[in-house]
Amino acid sequence: MKVLVVGGGGREHAIVHALSKSNKVTEIYAAPGNAGIAKLAVCVNIKDTDVENIVAFAKDEGIDLVVVGPEASLSVGVVDELTKAGIKAFGPTKDAAQIESSKNFAKELMAKYNIPTAAYETFTDYDKALEYVKAHSFPTVIKYDGLAAGKGVVIPQNLEEADLALKDMLIDDKFGSPKVVIEEYLEGPEFSFMCLVDNENVYPLEMAQDHKRAYDGDKGPNTGGMGAYSPLPFITNEDYLYALNNIMIPTAKAMVKEGHPFKGVLYGGLMKTKNGIKVIEFNSRFGDPETEVVLPRLTSDIYDAFLAIVDGKTPLLTWDDCYTIGVVLASNGYPGSYKKGAVILGADSDDIYHMGTKIDDNGNLVTNGGRVLFCVGKGKTLEEANKNALKIVNEIKCDNLFHRTDIGAKAHKKF
Numbered sequence: 001m002k003v004l005v006v007g008g009g010g011r012e013h014a015i016v017h018a019l020s021k022s023n024k025v026t027e028i029y030a031a032p033g034n035a036g037i038a039k040l041a042v043c044v045n046i047k048d049t050d051v052e053n054i055v056a057f058a059k060d061e062g063i064d065l066v067v068v069g070p071e072a073s074l075s076v077g078v079v080d081e082l083t084k085a086g087i088k089a090f091g092p093t094k095d096a097a098q099i100e101s102s103k104n105f106a107k108e109l110m111a112k113y114n115i116p117t118a119a120y121e122t123f124t125d126y127d128k129a130l131e132y133v134k135a136h137s138f139p140t141v142i143k144y145d146g147l148a149a150g151k152g153v154v155i156p157q158n159l160e161e162a163d164l165a166l167k168d169m170l171i172d173d174k175f176g177s178p179k180v181v182i183e184e185y186l187e188g189p190e191f192s193f194m195c196l197v198d199n200e201n202v203y204p205l206e207m208a209q210d211h212k213r214a215y216d217g218d219k220g221p222n223t224g225g226m227g228a229y230s231p232l233p234f235i236t237n238e239d240y241l242y243a244l245n246n247i248m249i250p251t252a253k254a255m256v257k258e259g260h261p262f263k264g265v266l267y268g269g270l271m272k273t274k275n276g277i278k279v280i281e282f283n284s285r286f287g288d289p290e291t292e293v294v295l296p297r298l299t300s301d302i303y304d305a306f307l308a309i310v311d312g313k314t315p316l317l318t319w320d321d322c323y324t325i326g327v328v329l330a331s332n333g334y335p336g337s338y339k340k341g342a343v344i345l346g347a348d349s350d351d352i353y354h355m356g357t358k359i360d361d362n363g364n365l366v367t368n369g370g371r372v373l374f375c376v377g378k379g380k381t382l383e384e385a386n387k388n389a390l391k392i393v394n395e396i397k398c399d400n401l402f403h404r405t406d407i408g409a410k411a412h413k414k415f
Ligand code: AMP
Pocket: 118, 141, 143, 150, 153, 183, 184, 185, 186, 187, 190, 212, 269, 280, 281
């Protein structure tokens, strides 16, 4: 079978790696892929949002299945167009992807179906939003309604910060159309629960936890994620069943009932608060970097699982009961501005996923993004997995990369 993976980050590298282990898959293509993916797949120079050329390529090459990674591709309707062209595609339609692309859509759905989440109000008017903020306590949470590349959430500690965020989002239209959700600030450990979803049917994947802050001790600015591990010792079986039965299954059913049937990966960004598990956000795709620590634990055939979801059949999912820890190597300056093109040596392990790399004109592997490499360690314990991850990190030589050293450090804390 010929498979095309849309995207070019660490998540797509992990998907390609998992697909490469399937004995049904003979050829893998990636659009656009990256320097790491190029070791396992043929990279084609098509942007991940270039729907027309993705469809044309899939048709011309006789692709049997397309797997879509990024939210940007889903939100421009790549799955809709592939399906129209008679090509099987794994991922939600543009309409169903609204559960990620509109915070207001997700909040309204949760309110209507009693899915536990932070209390909220939606505003388009700056004065009304400011009035609401003044009447509530700090910190508060202000979320831009649409996709904002991870930059649309602000947690103001005081009125001044809140005012600035509201001006940015509602008056200066920093991200596009002016609409915000203001919600109650929740506290507790966050975790990621990804499930394969086929309409009302929900098939859970193993859980993972991302580390969003840039520096050790959860200090510094929010990032796309600086490391992750799986599974999660602080999630009890009771927590798991609650999250599955009170959040993920009701959400999949609600999407069908509301006329937005979902197929693909539904990602619950959840928080274990003192008042129970609550939804922070939904994503309509595999998480990045969670995918890079979850898929290496999958022992069943991922091609079969993707195809089962597309065809409305039951996927078989089996797991290695090891731990995985992944550490991101990011460009100095990330998530702010950073330079590209620093030469990377020693990134030879098969347990490295490339997030932002390329081969330059001299044939060197160089940095080409904020998050650059993701090093995965496996072990019987988290400590062993961590040691193995750091061993890979330490083999890499590059003068413009930094990483966190405390991924998974709080895993055994009781909450
Ligand atoms: P989101 O894009 O909605 O996942 O928000 C980004 C980050 O902001 C989350 O990962 C949380 O760390 C934080 N956050 C979002 N909503 C809340 C909330 N209601 N209470 C506390 N923190 C939040």
